[in-house]
Amino acid sequence: MSIGKILAAGCLCLIAASDLSAQNTPSVLTLRECVETALKNNPDVKKAGFESERDLINLRGAKGAMLPSLNASVYHYLRQGRNIDNATNQYINSSNTTASVNAEGDLTLFNGFRLFNNLKANQLNAEAGRMEIQQAKDLLVLNVILSYLDVLSSSDVLKQSEAQAAVTEKQVSRLAIQNEQGAIKPSEFYDVKGQLSGNKVAIINAKNALNNARLKLAQLMNTTYNESLTVEPVNLEQFEISSTAGADSIYQIALDQLAMIKSVDLSLKSFDKSVQSAKGGLWPTLSLVGGYNTNFSKVQKDADNKSIPYFDQLKNNRGTYAGIGLNIPLMNGFRTRNQLSMARVAKREAEFQSESIRIQLRQNIERDYLNMTATLSRYQVLTEQVASYSENFRAAEVQFENGAINSVDYLIAKNKLDFANIDLIIARYEYVLRKRIIDYYQGRLSW
Known part of the structure; x- marks a missing residue:
């Protein structure tokens, strides 16, 4: 093989390796990109779209039945x-x-308004189908936002765990020298070294939680899971850390805003028109x-x-x-009356479903509102706790390095601060998650 061919092949290999490296480099996904990808790929949204298409076809059929036949x-x-x-x-x-x-x-010319009521029923059903699509999209957007925040929360917990391990490792390095020189008790060194192992286990657990959060987000977007998936941080300050309207007010707003409620109400009206259409079958046809x-x-x-x-x-x-x-119509084997009875049963079932959805919605709002207020209180208390433990650990660290306290007292102070910091991170993101759920009920999801 000539030297020119060898050089050309080498260049091609370098270009291919460069392209492969570029493809494997994780891009930072924004919240908007995640939501748009999910809306494009999610099978539940596509399924709702197919149902809506069938409703529109049925509507065209109902309109066609009003026209003369030739x-x-x-x-x-x-x-x-x-x-x-x-x-x-x-x-x-x-x-x-x-x-x-x-x-x-x-x-x-006349058939007891059966065709007219059937047309109205299909129009309402088609509108209900559009609301079902919107409901599927709203619920998907909410789940993507929650999973996105879960990735950020898990990422912050991992960073905090790594920072805690770094502090412990620094103490282990210092105590290792003193232990070799016989300046401290061996138990002092091994206590802190054991704490380092505990910090490493916490890092492993945090990484696993982060990967699970990434997996859930990827599944919502219906994309291939990638351990390097990275999301862009959001400014948590935009979420007001304060209470919101009461549960009753949120429920009343939800009744006006949620596509789910609009869908069941439109379906109920559609079933009512179906009953009127079935009644038309008892009338003569002119x-x-x-x-x-x-x-x-x-x-x-x-x-x-x-x-x-x-x-x-x-x-x-x-x-x-x-x-x-x-x-x-004089006698047709009670077919028309049976159709009317079936339409009435379907209407009663729709009424029951509408009532059940409202009850479930109220219960969910009451539960989520209580959880949100409890999380807010927990976040506020943890903020004070972290401030207190930070000052306590600062003093304990100085005393431990100067030999004024032993490793047990030092580790107690450090563990208190470590656990409080992680609890604060979790509480902050949990409040944001709870707040976004309440925003969903009020039709105020933004991304």
């Missing part, structure tokens, strides 16, 4: 032997070619009908015994008719 037919026959000449309506015993052309239309027909027969002759041309016969034999028909 049908046309053209038939040509080659007849042999004894048959009826459709031009003279007499029997002949010879071969013959015949044709008939027909067109017929009918328009329903229809306007009309039609056109003509025919051709090869054996038909004129006064001079000459064959009459095809189109001349179609013109000469044409006829029309129009009329009004009344169809009165």
Whole structure:
């Protein structure tokens, strides 16, 4: 192989390696990117879209049923032997070619408003379908926001755990020298060294929690899981650390804002129209009908015994008719009444579902509101606790380095501060999570 080919191959390998490295480099995802990706890929949203498409097709069918029906037919026959000449309506015993052309239309004038109510039911059902899509999107956005914040919370806990381990490791390095020199008791050194092992276990647990949070976010976005997934930090100061409106006020707002409530209300109205449509089946149906027909027969002759041309016969034999028909339902095996009964059962079921959803919504809001207020109180107390333990640990660290206290007292002070810092991080993000859930109820999700 020539040196030129070897150099070219080497350059290609370097370019490929560079591209692969670029592909493996994790990009920092913003909250907006995560939400938009989830809305694009999530199967639940797509499923709701398919249901809505079916509702729109049913609506087009209901609109079409309001229009007149019109049908046309053209038939040509080659007849042999004894048959009826459709031009003279007499029997002949010879071969013959015949044709008939027909067109017929009918328009329903009245049928107990069955078609009208069916149209209204499908219009309401289609609107309910659109609300279901919005509900699926709103719920997905909420879950993405919560998972996004969970990733940030787990990431901050990991950083705090690593910082705690770094402080302990610094003490271990210092005590190792003193232990070799016999300046301290061996137990002092091994106590702190054991604490370092505990800090490393905490780091492992924090990494696992972070990976689980990343996995959940990736699954919501319906993308391949990547351990290097990184999200852009958000400014937590934008979330007001204060109480909000009461649970009753939030519930009343939710009744007006949530697509879920709008959907069940529209469905209930749709079922009511379905009942009225089924009642229409008990009424007579009044229809306007009309039609056109003509025919051709090869054996038909004129006064001079000459064959009459095809189109001349179609013109000469044409006829029309129009009329009004009344169809009165007397007995059809109780089919209509059974349909009405089924529609009424479906309406009662929709009423029960509407009531159940409202009860569940109220209970969820009451639960989430209590959790949010409790988390806020916990966050405020932990803020004070961290400030106190920070001062306590600062003093303990100085005393420990100067030999004024032993390792037990030092580790007690450090563990108090470490646990309080992690609890504060968790409480802060938990409050933000709870606040976002309350925002969801009030239709105020922003991303």
